[in-house]
Amino acid sequence: MTQDQTAKLEWKDGAIPVATRFDDPYFSLDNGLDETRHVFLAGNDLPARFQPGFRIAELGFGTGLNMLATVIAWQGAGAPEGVRFTSFEAYPMAVDDIARALDAFPEARAVAEPFLAAWGQGKRVFEVHGLTVEVIEGDAREALTGWDGHADAWFLDGFSPAKNPELWGEDLLGEVARHTAPNGTFATYTAAGFVRRALDAGGFAVERSPGYGRKRHMSRGVLRPQEI
Ligand SMILES: C[S@@+](CC[C@H](N)C(=O)[O-])C[C@H]1O[C@@H](n2cnc3c(N)ncnc32)[C@H](O)[C@@H]1O
Numbered sequence: 174m175t176q177d178q179t180a181k182l183e184w185k186d187g188a189i190p191v192a193t194r195f196d197d198p199y200f201s202l203d204n205g206l207d208e209t210r211h212v213f214l215a216g217n218d219l220p221a222r223f224q225p226g227f228r229i230a231e232l233g234f235g236t237g238l239n240m241l242a243t244v245i246a247w248q249g250a251g252a253p254e255g256v257r258f259t260s261f262e263a264y265p266m267a268v269d270d271i272a273r274a275l276d277a278f279p280e281a282r283a284v285a286e287p288f289l290a291a292w293g294q295g296k297r298v299f300e301v302h303g304l305t306v307e308v309i310e311g312d313a314r315e316a317l318t319g320w321d322g323h324a325d326a327w328f329l330d331g332f333s334p335a336k337n338p339e340l341w342g343e344d345l346l347g348e349v350a351r352h353t354a355p356n357g358t359f360a361t362y363t364a365a366g367f368v369r370r371a372l373d374a375g376g377f378a379v380e381r382s383p384g385y386g387r388k389r390h391m392s393r394g395v396l397r398p399q400e401i
Contacts, residue, residue: 178310180264188277190236190270197332199235199274203386206278208362209242211385216360216393217326219243220250227256230324230352232317232340233331234262234308236274237288241281244301248284257305259322261313268293314345323354329361334368343371350375353396364390 181193189205191198201208214220217229223246231239240258247256266274272289275282284302291299297308309316327349331340339345346368349359359372364381369392373379377394384391 178264180266180270182266182270184273188274190266190274192264192332194264195332195336197336200238201386205238206242206281208385209239210246212362212391213239213328213330213360214242214246216382216391217328217358219326220246222326223247223250223253223256225253225255227253227326228322228324228354229256229258229326229328230322231258231260231328231330232313232345232349233329234260234265235330236266236271237285237292238275238278238281239328239330240301240306241275241278241285241288244284244304245280247304248302252303254303255305257307259307259309259320259324261309261311261316263310263312265308265310313340314342317345317348317352320352323352323357325354325357327353327357327359329359329363329368334363334365341365341368341371343374346371347375350377350396353377355396355398357396358394360391360393362388362391364392368392 182190183193185191189198189202243258268289275285288301299306331337334341369379372394376397378397379392379394381390382393
């Protein structure tokens with residue numbers, strides 16, 4: 174990956190990273206960690222569904238906040254073995270920027286050290302307190318097509334669909350469905366109609382549910398049983 178793919182940032186209120194390429198913040202201006210728990214964890218019925226070998230995948234790794242919230246929830250669920258978190262990221266952040274962003278969330282920062290150490294060494298496959306993390310660099314539209322994994326739960330966390338439409342296209346969301354295990358689920362903060370229709374076309378039963386904070390709705394869904 175060439176150097177100019179590294180995320181370029183501005184800082185809102187000195188604490189919240191905003192991607193200049195997309196003119197959008199990495200997480201909720203209200204409380205990013207609470208939003209992650211509401212949208213991505215509860216939206217996928219986690220931590221209740223954690224079991225040995227459970228696989229989470231994510232579009233948009235960003236600061237790793239969702240991953241760290243997952244680590245905390247997984248630890249609280251007794252840390253079942255063999256749980257994996259795979260994330261796709263086109264514009265990886267510099268480690269110093271990640272550390273600065275995580276400073277706003279002491280609970281997440283408290284478990285972040287193994288991640289920051291590995292990330293600073295350029296590692297993209299590493300363990301965080303026993304949970305295996307892999308970050309696949311490159312445009313998710315190509316990287317996901319070539320991925321040979323499946324997820325039990327998807328976190329769809331691109332920037333807003335209006336500003337980052339390439340991460341919400343029908344082809345890519347069809348690939349998300351194709352890389353979902355039987356009974357697998359997705360959750361996302363957006364309730365945009367074209368995103369919901371693309372997920373439905375891909376094979377998910379999509380439902381709208383209450384969003385976090387000022388957002389009225391989010392979307393979640395489960396893969397429909399495949400017809401044989
Ligand atoms: C809202 S942020 C994700 C926040 C992240 N989940 C966290 O916990 O901090 C969206 C992410 O999607 C990434 N992204 C945007 N377009 C992409 C693409 N085409 N392929 C892969 N990642 C992309 C951005 O670089 C950014 O890191």
